[in-house]
Amino acid sequence: xxxxxxxxxxxxxxxxxxxxxxxxxxxxxxxxxxxxxxxxxxxxxxxxxxxxxxxxxxxxxxxxxxxxxxxxxxxxxxxxxxxxxxxxxxxxxxxxxxxxxxxxxxxxxxxxxxxxxxxxxxxxxxxxxxxxxxxxxxxxxxxxxxxxxxxxxxxxxxxxxxxxxxxxxxxxxxxxxxxxxxxxxxxxxxxxxxxxxxxxxxxxxxxxxxxxxxxxxxxxxxxxxxxxxxxxxxxxxxxxxxxxxxxxxxxxxxxxxxxxxxxxxxxxxxxxxxxxxxxxxxxxxxxxxxxxxxxxxxxxxxxxxxxxxxxxxxxxxxxxxxxxxxx
Amino acid sequence: xxxxxxxxxxxxxxxxxxxxxxxxxxxxxxxxxxxxxxxxxxxxxxxxxxxxxxxxxxxxxxxxxxxxxxxxxxxxxxxxxxxxxxxxxxxxxxxxxxxxxxxxxxxxxxxxxxxxxxxxxxxxxxxxxxxxxxxxxxxxxxxxxxxxxxxxxxxxxxxxxxxxxxxxxxxxxxxxxxxxxxxxxxxxxxxxxxxxxxxxxxxxxxxxxxxxxxxxxxxxxxxxxxxxxxxxxxxxxxxxxxxxxxxxxxxxxxxxxxxxxxxxxxxxxxxxxxxxxxxxxxxxxxxxxxxxxxxxxxxxxxxxxxxxxxxxxxxxxxxxxxxxxxxxxxxx
Numbered sequence: 118x119x120x121x122x123x124x125x126x127x128x129x130x131x132x133x134x135x136x137x138x139x140x141x142x143x144x145x146x147x148x149x150x151x152x153x154x155x156x157x158x159x160x161x162x163x164x165x166x167x168x169x170x171x172x173x174x175x176x177x178x179x180x181x182x183x184x185x186x187x188x189x190x191x192x193x194x195x196x197x198x199x200x201x202x203x204x205x206x207x208x209x210x211x212x213x214x215x216x217x218x219x220x221x222x223x224x225x226x227x228x229x230x231x232x233x234x235x236x237x238x239x240x241x242x243x244x245x246x247x248x249x250x251x252x253x254x255x256x257x258x259x260x261x262x263x264x265x266x267x268x269x270x271x272x273x274x275x276x277x278x279x280x281x282x283x284x285x286x287x288x289x290x291x292x293x294x295x296x297x298x299x300x301x302x303x304x305x306x307x308x309x310x311x312x313x314x315x316x317x318x319x320x321x322x323x324x325x326x327x328x329x330x331x332x333x334x335x336x337x338x339x340x341x342x343x344x345x346x347x348x349x350x351x352x353x354x355x356x357x358x359x360x361x362x363x364x365x366x367x368x369x370x371x372x373x374x375x376x377x378x379x380x381x382x383x384x385x386x387x388x389x390x391x392x393x394x395x396x397x398x399x400x401x402x403x404x405x406x407x408x409x410x411x412x413x414x415x416x417x418x419x420x421x422x423x424x425x426x427x428x429x430x431x432x433x434x435x436x437x438x439x440x441x442x443x444x
Numbered sequence: 445x446x447x448x449x450x451x452x453x454x455x456x457x458x459x460x461x462x463x464x465x466x467x468x469x470x471x472x473x474x475x476x477x478x479x480x481x482x483x484x485x486x487x488x489x490x491x492x493x494x495x496x497x498x499x500x501x502x503x504x505x506x507x508x509x510x511x512x513x514x515x516x517x518x519x520x521x522x523x524x525x526x527x528x529x530x531x532x533x534x535x536x537x538x539x540x541x542x543x544x545x546x547x548x549x550x551x552x553x554x555x556x557x558x559x560x561x562x563x564x565x566x567x568x569x570x571x572x573x574x575x576x577x578x579x580x581x582x583x584x585x586x587x588x589x590x591x592x593x594x595x596x597x598x599x600x601x602x603x604x605x606x607x608x609x610x611x612x613x614x615x616x617x618x619x620x621x622x623x624x625x626x627x628x629x630x631x632x633x634x635x636x637x638x639x640x641x642x643x644x645x646x647x648x649x650x651x652x653x654x655x656x657x658x659x660x661x662x663x664x665x666x667x668x669x670x671x672x673x674x675x676x677x678x679x680x681x682x683x684x685x686x687x688x689x690x691x692x693x694x695x696x697x698x699x700x701x702x703x704x705x706x707x708x709x710x711x712x713x714x715x716x717x718x719x720x721x722x723x724x725x726x727x728x729x730x731x732x733x734x735x736x737x738x739x740x741x742x743x744x745x746x747x748x749x750x751x752x753x754x755x756x757x758x759x760x761x762x763x764x765x766x767x768x769x770x771x772x773x774x775x776x
Contacts (some may be wrong), residue, residue, distance in 0.1 A: 400650075
C-alpha cells in the first residue's frame with residue numbers, strides 16, 4: 118500500500134512541486150509565504166478548471182483544442198452583455214456563461230459522436246469558428262475595465278474564508294469532478310471508453326455518447342472560466358487566452374493523464390496545473406532571462422512526462438506479475 | 445472571369461502602363477494596410493485614418509488586413525495573398541523586422557510599393573519606414589512620464605511586449621540612453637508579457653513582489669499597461685506604484701479614473717494610418733520617390749523627411765491624463 122502510494126504519479130509530482138518550491142525559495146524566499154502561495158493557486162485556478170475538463174476528454178481518447186476559444190467567446194459575450202445591460206446580476210451572468218460554454222462543448226460532442234469526425238479535426242475547426250465569432254460580435258473592439266460594472270469585476274476577487282471566489286470555484290470544481298469520476302457510472306464509463314473502447318461496447322457503454330458527455334462537461338467548465346477570466350483581468354478582446362489550450366493539455370500530460378486515453382486522475386490534473394502555475398509565477402520573480410523562460414517551461418514538461426512514462430511502465434509490470442501469481 | 449473581362453483588364457493594364465507619363469489613373473488604386481493582428485484597438489483606429497486618407501485622395505480602395513495573432517508567419521501568408529491579388533501598395537506594421545523581408549522583396553519585384561509604419565521592416569524589405577514618432581522622443585517620453593510623478597526618485601521597471609518586438613526594444617534602448625538625465629531614477633528590471641493579458645498580469649505581480657520599493661511600472665504596450673494597471677489595483681498598491689507608458693485613451697480611461705495611472709502617452713493612431721496611406725499613395729502614384737533626404741507629403745499632417753535609412757518620423761507623442769481623458773476616450 119505504502120509502496121503504491123510512493124510510486125504513484127501523483128506522489129512523484131507532489132514531490133516535484135515541493136522540490137521546485139524549495140529551489141525557488143533559495144532564490145526568492147518570499148515566494149513560499151502562505152499568502153503568496155494562495156495567490157499562486159488563485160492565478161492557477163483558470164488552468165485547473167480547464168485541465169479538469171480536458172482530462173475527462175483525454176480520458177475518452179479525444180482532445181479538445183477549442184477550450185481556450187470557448188473561454189474567450191463566452192468571456193466576450195458576458196462582457197458585452199454586461200456593457201449593454203449593467204443591471205444583470207452576477208448569478209444570471211454565471212448561468213449564461215455556463216450555458217453558453219455547455220452549448221459549445223455540446224456542439225463539439227455532437228460532431229464527434231454523430232458524425233464520427235476525428236476529435237482533433239473537430240475541435241481545431243470549432244476553435245477557429247469560436248474565435249471567428251468573437252470577431253463578428255465584437256467587430257474587433259475591446260471591452261475595457263471602465264465599461265464593465267463593478268459587481269461584474271468584483272465577483273472573482275471577493276474573499277470568502279481568506280481565499281478569493283476564483284480559488285473557491287476551482288476547489289469546488291475539483292471536488293465535484295472527483296465525485297463524478299469516482300462515484301458515478303458516467304465517471305467510470307469515461308475510463309472504460311478510453312481504456313478499451315471495444316470492451317466498453319461489450320459492457321453496454323455507448324462510446325460516442327460518453328465522449329459527447331466528456332465534451333459537454335469540458336465546455337461547461339470552459340464557459341464558467343470565460344466569465345472568471347474576463348472579470349479577473351478586466352478586459353475582453355479577441356485574443357484572450359490565445360494558445361492557452363496547449364498549456365491546458367500540457368497540464369494534463371504533466372499530471373499523468375495518458376494522451377492515449379484511459380489513464381489519469383483528478384488529483385493528477387490538479388497537480389499538473391499547479392506545477393505549471395508555480396513555474397509561471399516563479400519565473401518572473403527569480404530573475405530568469407525571458408529568453409530562457411520558454412525553454413525552462415518546456416524542459417519541465419519533458420522531464421515530468423519522462424518521469425510519468427517510467428512510472429507507467431513499472432505499474433504495468435506489477436499488474437502482470439500479480440496476474441501470473443494469481444494463476 | 446470571362447474572356448471578355450480578361451481582355452478588357454489586360455487592355456486597361458497595358459493602357460495604364462503605357463500612360464505612366466500622363467499619370468492618369470482611371471482604375472482605383474488598392475492600398476493594403478497590413479497590421480500586426482486584427483482586433484487591436486490601436487490598429488482599428490489606424491484603419492479609420494486610412495479610410496479618411498482614401499476619401500480625401502479619391503479613387504483609392506483600402507484593404508485592411510492582418511493575421512489573427514501577432515506572428516510573422518501569419519503576416520507572410522497575408523502578404524503572399526496580397527501579391528496574388530495584385531494590390532498597388534502594401535503598408536505594413538511588422539511582427540518581425542527580418543522574417544518578412546523575402547515576402548516583401550517578392551512584392552516589390554512585382555512592382556508593388558512597400559512601406560512599413562509603426563513597427564519597421566529591415567531596409568532591404570521596404571522602400572521607406574514611417575515611425576509614429578522618433579524613437580528617441582518616445583524613449584524619453586515614457587521615462588519622463590514616470591519621473592514626473594517621482595520627485596524623490598526611486599525604482600522603476602519596464603514591462604514590454606515580446607522580447608523580440610522591434611519597436612518596443614528600440615524605445616527601451618532609447619529610454620535607457622537618457623536615463624542619466626533623470627537623477628535618482630533607477631531602472632531595476634525589464635520584463636516581457638508577450639502582449640498576453642494573463643502573462644503580463646503575472647509579470648507585473650512578479651515585479652511588485654521582487655521590488656517592494658517599486659514606484660512605477662512603464663509599459664510601452666497597450667496590453668501590458670492595462671494588465672499592469674489591473675495587477676496594481678488588485679494588489680491594493682494604487683498611489684504607491686504608478687503605471688505609465690503607452691496606451692489608448694478608450695482602454696485606459698478606467699485606470700486614470702482609479703488613480704492607478706497618473707498619465708500616459710500615445711501618438712494618434714488615426715493620424716498614423718492616415719499618414720501611412722497618404723505616403724503609400726504618393727509613392728505608388730509616382731508623385732514622390734523614397735530616397736534619403738526626400739520629402740513626402742502626408743496631407744493634412746504635413747510632410748515627412750527621410751533620413752539615410754529611408755526612415756521618417758510623423759510627430760511627437762501626446763500625453764493624456766485626468767484632465768483630457770474624457771475628451772479622447774470616445775475617439776480612439
